Amino acid sequence: MAGIYIHIPFCKSRCIYCDFYSTTRLQDREEYVRCIELETALRAPAFAQQMANKGDILKTVYFGGGTPSMLCERHVDDILYSIRSSFYHTQIQEITLEANPGDLSEDKLRGLREAGINRLSLGVQSFQDTLLHRLSRRHNGAEAIAAVKAARKAGFENISIDLMYGLPEQTMAQWMADIEQAIQLDVEHVSAYCLTYEEGTPLYRMLQKGEVSELDEELCNRMQDTLEEELEKNGIKRYEISNYAKDGYQSKHNGSYWTGAPYLGLGAGAHSYDGAYRRQWNPDDIGAYMATIQNGQLPLEEEVLSEVDRYNEAVMLGLRTREGIHLNRFSEADRLMILTESASFLREGLLEQADEYIRATHAGTRILNIIIEALMK
Ligand code: SF4
Numbered sequence: 198m199a200g201i202y203i204h205i206p207f208c209k210s211r212c213i214y215c216d217f218y219s220t221t222r223l224q225d226r227e228e229y230v231r232c233i234e235l236e237t238a239l240r241a242p243a244f245a246q247q248m249a250n251k252g253d254i255l256k257t258v259y260f261g262g263g264t265p266s267m268l269c270e271r272h273v274d275d276i277l278y279s280i281r282s283s284f285y286h287t288q289i290q291e292i293t294l295e296a297n298p299g300d301l302s303e304d305k306l307r308g309l310r311e312a313g314i315n316r317l318s319l320g321v322q323s324f325q326d327t328l329l330h331r332l333s334r335r336h337n338g339a340e341a342i343a344a345v346k347a348a349r350k351a352g353f354e355n356i357s358i359d360l361m362y363g364l365p366e367q368t369m370a371q372w373m374a375d376i377e378q379a380i381q382l383d384v385e386h387v388s389a390y391c392l393t394y395e396e397g398t399p400l401y402r403m404l405q406k407g408e409v410s411e412l413d414e415e416l417c418n419r420m421q422d423t424l425e426e427e428l429e430k431n432g433i434k435r436y437e438i439s440n441y442a443k444d445g446y447q448s449k450h451n452g453s454y455w456t457g458a459p460y461l462g463l464g465a466g467a468h469s470y471d472g473a474y475r476r477q478w479n480p481d482d483i484g485a486y487m488a489t490i491q492n493g494q495l496p497l498e499e500e501v502l503s504e505v506d507r508y509n510e511a512v513m514l515g516l517r518t519r520e521g522i523h524l525n526r527f528s529e530a531d532r533l534m535i536l537t538e539s540a541s542f543l544r545e546g547l548l549e550q551a552d553e554y555i556r557a558t559h560a561g562t563r564i565l566n567i568i569i570e571a572l573m574k
Pocket residue numbers: 207208210211212215216217219262263264297320
């Protein structure tokens with residue numbers, strides 16, 4: 198299932214834990230959207246060919262960031278128009294837009310729905326004001342709840358929320374309240390991430406100075422277990438290490454990344470994959486990106502993946518999913534290697550094999566990185 202990712206690198210302000218590329222130069226948005234349109238036209242023929250080589254067709258579009266909800270409805274409409282008019286054959290089923298809860302009025306949501314967005318991914322992170330404030334998020338808990346309700350009113354039937362756990366001084370009671378709130382809001386999809394202290398971020402410096410401390414690992418594990426149990430009881434099942442969904446609401450776009458489908462990444466810092474051996478990416482610099490595109494050039498950098506790279510990636514991404522790695526996707530020699538390296542994990546109940554799949558058990562997800570490393574070349 199081939200897809201297009203559009204990176205919208207604008208944020209009203211920077212959150213202290215974030216190391217994604219983004220800029221607060223909101224005045225560049227209009228020009229940036231024009232560059233995305235130009236890039237779409239420039240790259241569509243090659244991407245159409247890559248999809249054809251894999252017998253694939255464009256099925257998903259994803260606006261990620263940054264904060265895509267910093268775009269107005271017209272910007273989103275323009276970008277989608279340029280995609281639709283650059284590809285002759287598409288079967289677009291899912292168009293996702295990541296949004297900050299504080300940016301969404303009912304009118305804006307209706308405009309986004311009319312532009313074609315049919316899946317909303319809300320960066321809620323928490324419903325607790327103290328925690329949101331600690332992370333320097335712009336919204337509060339009440340705005341997050343209001344955003345989900347307004348999205349429903351505007352006609353969104355596929356809503357995902359992002360939650361974070363392992364936050365400084367976060368208690369189990371606060372986490373339970375977040376889970377209960379998510380369930381009450383009856384969202385179709387939840388992505389949950391444990392906070393990581395990324396080097397170079399203000400939060401990392403606070404950690405170094407002892408101004409915040411990391412949450413106990415045991416408590417983080419319990420938070421993850423509780424989330425899984427509570428969501429599962431309510432029909433929202435884990436299908437990837439960080440993702441949970443009701444039946445039929447798994448992210449189609451992210452699913453393409455895990456199965457090696459081709460994807461086209463548009464915008465500063467966006468990555469693309471041809472579905473075979475080539476990975477390309479645009480510079481993490483909006484000025485350099487726009488100047489090159491406006492000259493009719495592509496600012497792409499590229500790497501050619503070796504067989505070892507492809508093997509490692511398939512193992513890593515496959516083991517993150519509930520389904521696991523599909524042995525039929527590997528050569529005979531690689532299958533043998535996977536089975537040999539998996540043997541001790543299978544014996545210890547950290548991996549399990551079902552038909553042609555090898556997947557991590559609940560206990561295995563605790564040490565997933567160690568398992569992945571052992572199975573990689
Ligand atoms: S809004 Fe998102 S992308 Fe922007 S700084 Fe905060 S976490 Fe990072």
